Amino acid sequence: MFIAPYKKMGELFSEICQEINKKIIIKIGDLEEGVRQAVELEKQGVIDVIISRGGTAIAIKKEILDIPVVEVQVSAFDLIRALHQARKETNKVAIVGFYPFTYGIKGLEEIMNLNIKILTLKENWYIRPFYIKEKLKEIEKQGYNWVVGDNISVETAESLGMNTVLVESGKEALMQSILEAERVAEVRKRELEKTKRIKSIIDFAYEGIITVDPKGVIDTFNPRAVKIFEREAYRIVGKNINEIFPEFSFPKIIKIGRKIEGKIWTVGDIKIVANIIPIKINNEIVRTVITFQKVSQVQKIEQKIREKLYLRGNIAENTFNDIVGQSNIIRKLKKEAKNYAQVDSPILIYGETGTGKELFAQAIHNYSPRKNKPFVAFNCAALPETLLESELFGYVRGAFTGAKKEGKVGLFEQAHEGTIFLDEIGEISKNIQARLLRVLQEHKVRRLGDDRVIPVNVRVITSTNKKLIKLVKEKKFRDDLYYRINVLNLIIPPLRERKEDTSLLVNFFIKKYGYK
Incomplete structure (x- = not known):
């Protein structure tokens, strides 16, 4: 899905999609309107990746956390085209936009023979445009009457009577965003498949599985654990393990910091045999996984194995x-x-x-x-x-x-x-x-x-x-x-x-x- 901050960008994006034979949903909406459109389509479950630009992309990222947002990068060609247009009218230009739009632009001053003032907007300003207005007023007082920027910067500057040039994304940048979105979609698909596989393994594992974060908060309590302890997962997940299972002596486990096998615990009247596996990244424990079974169940399994291996021939035939x-x-x-x-x-x-x-x-x-x-x-x-x-x-x-x-x-x-x-x-x-x-x-x-x-x-x-x-x-x-x-x-x-x-x-x- 592509959300264009302005109509002309949407039309150009549609043209590119036709050229490369891609079917991509296109919506027009800047900032809050763009976010509303994205949220609506997310609820319908029809999108894997969102493409947008500037403040609209930032706003969508803050509102939608489960779907990746690919930001259309402003290419050097796009910016140079906009500065060249402004240069016809003035040699004093303010470039206004969100990071990374404004990054590394100062070097164009000498190349373009322009006096450039850079204003980098803060991410939360897209919902507080009066901040942008105040900053533009300050710039105007410094003699910068021409603003080159993204859609929100240009619209705000025009409301103050300032001259503007909108930095329009060319075909190169839009094409690059499509390629990046396809790559992200494929990675996301693989990650979702991996997540589902892991969830299936956890949910259908023969053992109870509990995972605990470094602060001792339980974030996984699989169905087998629910059955063993006869406690619903929603009552356990999010709680501290020291509060729910003090018998585990979790601080001691963290202090040991290594794998423990065959640990026997008694929780209430339930005896379990457990393995504790710390997951480390850069020698720091980021998760602790506890797998366990009831001792009585282990004994039953052991007996079944013994019977399967040794019962043949060990049968009393007479009564x-x-x-x-x-x-x-x-x-x-x-x-x-x-x-x-x-x-x-x-x-x-x-x-x-x-x-x-x-x-x-x-x-x-x-x-x-x-x-x-x-x-x-x-x-x-x-x-x-x-x-x-x-x-x-x-x-x-x-x-x-x-x-x-x-x-x-x-x-x-x-x-x-x-x-x-x-x-x-x-x-x-x-x-x-x-x-x-x-x-x-x-x-x-x-x-x-x-x-x-x-x-x-x-x-x-x-x-x-x-x-x-x-x-x-x-x-x-x-x-x-x-x-x-x-x-x-x-x-x-x-x-x-x-x-x-x-x-x-x-x-x-x-x-x-x-x-x-």
Whole structure:
């Protein structure tokens, strides 16, 4: 859009647009009228850039902040043409206009053989023309009766009876303003696209995002932050973060002046884990970005990742319906096991080899609240102590010779939120017993070669075909571990003690394996 301060400029601009085949809205209006036209079209949303000149351009810039204004620059050719016209009548000329119109003109005195007086108008004078009148009166008293200037200067001078020459913009200046407006429009388009992309990222981010200016005033509070803290953005934005979230200790964050990761805060009854990123320009913090999630949400995500990575193959396939038997002892055991399934206490299952200890462990898991979580079964007698330790607890890169470069997740981590079944628990060494006891006590594991502990939430079921109490008395099994794993227990009888189930089992296996 082009707003011409006077009609002749508008006509010339229209002529140029036809020559270069450009469709640009053209309006005629000086100062307040020009501003009114610009505001009206801004409301309609049909303009990207405004082109205007002199005081009208200045007035529009002050009123319209969201649309760039390209000012038609007065070229040397335009000014020389106006001075040449005035020189025909006088050698004493006052050049009047807004900055930068009047900048660098004094050097033309010698070239044009003129006595030039320069009057630079202040920006706010376009709404106070009486100031311009007063200044022109002063100039007139000094013997300057001819005024060369822009539209407002010329109109004001003429109202005082002074002689005037309007500096008219030629084709060169107008063409240059069109090229500049196109460049500005393209830059603005890219910036708007960038802003929209950033806004979309902020608005649809999975994390809460707060941005804070150097004074501690919150200027961004995205929808996720609204959801986490259950506070509307309009009540937060514009307020000081120390007032809204004193728990953040923002002055300390600014003082640290560097990125902080994994910071845990409690705001009311909400626990969040946050990253704080200071944005610096020339080593000065211009913004601080805080991204955060609820701790509970992080835990849920972690669990989903664990399930996706490790649940495959870690599934309990059997239920209590798969335990064949109608004898009183089996019915009693199944009833007892179902009751055990509803609590998280460790279970020790005793039975001879082949009595179905893992079958009961799987059935308990599938009857428990953890049924949709991993079931990890492991035979403790299957590996030597060195390998058993790394299998159960995992290891980090470089923990020992032959370790995988990426390290390994232990079985306890794989069973997080689910059940771990340790068969033949009586076979583990005292060293492994000590580590296992610590996991049961603290609900945390430490990978081999690591100095960090990882929280785990695991239901532990163990089994053995040995008399553990005897091993305790012989000092081969720790008594504290024995009492930890033997909170609840099941003793599964061999088939010889429940012979009435034999025929049921025979029929079951015939159907299973297809014998006739």
